[in-house]
Amino acid sequence: MIGVTGVLNRIQELQGQLGLTPVNPAPGATGTTGTVSTTGPGGTSTFASALASATGQAGAGMRLNSQATGQNVVDAAKKYLGTPYVFGSTDPDKGLDCSALVQRAYSDLGIKLPRLSHQQAKAGEPVANLAQAKPGDILAFDSPVDHVAIYLGDNKMIAAPKPGDHVKIQSVYEKPTHIRRVVSDLPVAPQNAVSAVRPASLQGTGSLAGVPYADLFVQAGNRYGVSPKLLAAVAKVESGYDPKAVSKAGAQGLMQLMPSTARGLGVKDSFDPAQAINGGAKLLSRNLREFKSLPLALAAYNAGGGAVHRYGGIPPFSETQAYVPKVQKALAALGG
Incomplete structure (x- = not known):
């Protein structure tokens, strides 16, 4: 409600x-x-x-970020793929509506946008038509404006479409009534899929003071290109940092790997913290490359990649629906 x-x-x-x-x-x-x-x-x-x-100054508090690019905006928005649409919500742990998605993506880059869609349709500078639009531009629809999205290029956009749906990539299904460019139009160096979705804290050891097995999280994170804080957050939710934990379903150890999954990851002993963390890092790295979205990668860690593909997003399993925001919350608590 x-x-x-x-x-x-x-x-x-x-x-x-x-x-x-x-x-x-x-x-x-x-x-x-x-x-x-x-x-x-x-x-x-x-x-x-x-x-x-x-007066058309709804975006007056906005800060133009000369270092951010349109591709940065696209990458920031893709982190929320699979997030449920919830009208009025700005909390990705609960869900996002269309303008909250746009605001959140820009906010992650340090750029302040107004909250509502018709205000966002006045932000930045106008773009004449879709042929001149570039990745990261805001697309607004209808008059008065009641929907916004972020352009990806090639007639594709990322949006939170409607109640009962989730953040996803769509074709631009009709002519936008407004197109706005907020960030600079500078070239951007290519980014791999993992760097596009992982937290920016993967530099050095990060801040894991007081977290059990912190050195192991850092080593595995650096080895597989995954944020150590993300690994620590997953371990926190999975086992509460208990290396001897066993679930009712038979998942084992710090990262709660099923025996068959552990074997596929080259983990011989799931109860050994170093092996378990390496296995979890390897699995998360695979998921991030495959789904290019942190929520979907976490959903695949919990329910399997096949289920994410089958449902086209976070599977409708109560455990998985609760699991993804729990890990995101734990990650936020670690400053990730």
């Missing part, structure tokens, strides 16, 4: 799209727009929001 806050946010969004004077939400209400007035009718917060919308 959307809830009262979500309904108020949607009313405010529609009012902004239609050029109507916004109404103040209930006192103390919070939501995704960040424009709640605490001063009653005619309060300065709501007035500032309305003024920004009316």
